[in-house]
Structures are given as C-alpha cells and as structure tokens.
Amino acid sequence: MASKVSLKAGRGKSVKKSAAADEDGSTVAVAARFVKEWSTWTMKKAKVITHYGFIPLVILIGMNSEPKPSLSQLLSPV
Incomplete structure (x- = not known):
C-alpha cells in the first residue's frame, strides 16, 4: 500500500485579509x-x-572614586 505524500504550500503563518479588513486596519498595521x-x-x-x-x-567610575587611583593602578590585576 503506497502512502500519499502531500506538500502544502505555505507552511508558515499565512494571513489572508479581505479588502474591508485591509482598509480598516492599515494604519494600525503600519503603526x-x-x-x-x-x-x-x-x-x-x-x-x-x-x-x-x-x-x-x-574605568571612568573607578577614576572618579576616592582615593583617586592612577590609570595603571586601576588596570593592574593586583
């Protein structure tokens, strides 16, 4: 028995609007x-x-804190 494979065009969400719905919701859709x-x-x-x-x-926050460290002290890992 052979199985029948059907391919559907448009597997994603497809939205069909009528002409009246397109006129009413166009500004809302654009917005x-x-x-x-x-x-x-x-x-x-x-x-x-x-x-x-x-x-x-x-670095900017560290340099504006008290006591004022130098840039080398701020960047050194120790």
Whole structure:
C-alpha cells in the first residue's frame, strides 16, 4: 500500500485579509510594524553600546572614586 505524500504550500503563518479588513486596519498595521522595527533597531544599538561601553564606564567610575587611583593602578590585576 503506497502512502500519499502531500506538500502544502505555505507552511508558515499565512494571513489572508479581505479588502474591508485591509482598509480598516492599515494604519494600525503600519503603526505596529513601525514600533516593531523601531524597537528592534533600538535594542540592536543598545546591545552594541553596552558591549563596547561597559569597561570604559567601569574605568571612568573607578577614576572618579576616592582615593583617586592612577590609570595603571586601576588596570593592574593586583
């Protein structure tokens, strides 16, 4: 007995909208897409800033504390 294999086109989420739903929700969809793209862009930039800015921030805070260490004392492991 041969099994029948069916291939479905579009295995992901497919959204079908009617013309009336497209007219009513177009501004909401555009605004939601804009917020999603903006938040993704912001999080990518925040990740880069955090990655490259953490050690300089620690050095800056360490140099402004009491007693004032020199940069060599701040960077030495001992």
